[in-house]
Amino acid sequence: MTDIIIVGAGSAGLSAAIYALRAGKSVKVFEANTYGGQIVNTPDIENYPGIKHISGFEFATGLYEQAKDLGAELVYEKVLSIKNEDDKKIVYTSSGEYEAKAVILATGAKNRKLGVEKEDEFVGKGISYCATCDGAFFRNKDVAVQGGGNTALEDAAFLSNYCNKVYVIHRRDEFRGDHKDVETLKAKENVEFVLNSTVIELIGETNLTGIKVINKLTNEVKTLEVSGLFVAIGQEPDNKSFEDVVILDEKGYIKATENCLTNTKGIYTAGDCRTKEVRQLTTAAADGAVAALAAASYIK
Numbered sequence: 001m002t003d004i005i006i007v008g009a010g011s012a013g014l015s016a017a018i019y020a021l022r023a024g025k026s027v028k029v030f031e032a033n034t035y036g037g038q039i040v041n042t043p044d045i046e047n048y049p050g051i052k053h054i055s056g057f058e059f060a061t062g063l064y065e066q067a068k069d070l071g072a073e074l075v076y077e078k079v080l081s082i083k084n085e086d087d088k089k090i091v092y093t094s095s096g097e098y099e100a101k102a103v104i105l106a107t108g109a110k111n112r113k114l115g116v117e118k119e120d121e122f123v124g125k126g127i128s129y130c131a132t133c134d135g136a137f138f139r140n141k142d143v144a145v146q147g148g149g150n151t152a153l154e155d156a157a158f159l160s161n162y163c164n165k166v167y168v169i170h171r172r173d174e175f176r177g178d179h180k181d182v183e184t185l186k187a188k189e190n191v192e193f194v195l196n197s198t199v200i201e202l203i204g205e206t207n208l209t210g211i212k213v214i215n216k217l218t219n220e221v222k223t224l225e226v227s228g229l230f231v232a233i234g235q236e237p238d239n240k241s242f243e244d245v246v247i248l249d250e251k252g253y254i255k256a257t258e259n260c261l262t263n264t265k266g267i268y269t270a271g272d273c274r275t276k277e278v279r280q281l282t283t284a285a286a287d288g289a290v291a292a293l294a295a296a297s298y299i300k
């Protein structure tokens with residue numbers, strides 16, 4: 001039996017692995033996709049204390065290597081459900097079942113969708129949720145970014161280096177993301193803000209050729225001829241599979257105390273998947289440490 005099974009190899013999960021291993025516990029980390037979580041798509045991290053600049057990929061790779069070197073076992077299987085028994089937790093995956101004394105859920109969050117018709121159909125044909133992954137396909141083209149948070153602002157800055165024109169569409173006239181990044185974008189000649197607006201229609205046969213955008217104040221609808229639309233309107237949790245063992249809030253986040261405890265003894269949660277006020281890289285790493293030490297202490 002493994003001491004601690006961690007679900008999710010993002011910043012919270014890998015930080016938890018490092019702390020649990022250093023506390024002398026055996027650790028398996030389950031990941032359905034690739035390690036790193038959301039941060040791998042951030043081109044430049046500037047707000048992690050002690051590191052002035054680092055790419056998300058480099059940061060995630062550092063975490064991964066640190067956890068591996070300490071003895072973490074990464075298992076690339078999707079966790080489907082968890083059963084709580086008095087003295088153990090049974091973790092069911094796409095390929096089998098595993099037992100652990102404690103579990104840390106660090107499932108992160110997935111990209112929120114716009115919810116407009118043909119959105120799924122156009123993924124890979126104009127619609128993208130990751131500018132750093134797909135931006136280069138739109139070199140010298142006109143593109144749009146919907147969103148007003150840090151991700152949207154960073155995406156727009158990144159795309160403005162490749163693309164002919166970048167429209168930044170936001171549903172309000174104030175940005176949620178950092179003021180400094182807004183000012184940087186304002187100074188760019190090929191960036192245009194389309195404020196108080198949202199995308200209501202995707203145009204195109206096989207590939208995206210344009211979008212219809214409505215101004216929510218005037219109800220004016222205009223068409224922007226773009227071949228790419230980068231959707232950066234935040235994330236939402238993906239915890240439905242764990243409803244039997246942990247309580248979720250109305251938005252689907254795992255209810256937890258600041259000590260990362262869930263309602264079930266021996267099951268902890270860390271990072272963006274749990275109820276909290278601030279979802280940042282620093283808070284994900286901090287949660288990982290707190291959850292791992294709580295789990296290690298529970299096992300004792």
Ligand code: NAP
Nearest residue numbers: 045046047147148149150151152171172176232233234279
């Ligand atoms: P976010 O901060 O939640 O921002 C989402 C944006 O999308 C908001 O501006 C929101 O508008 C808008 N939005 C939400 N639902 C919408 C809808 N249905 N239609 C249109 N617009 C919608 O998400 P994020 O930018 O992905 O950032 C997530 C977290 O990661 C944040 O804490 C952020 O600071 C952090 N982050 C940090 C860095 C960094 O430090 N380098 C980089 C990226 C992200 P409203 O503002 O009107 O609500």
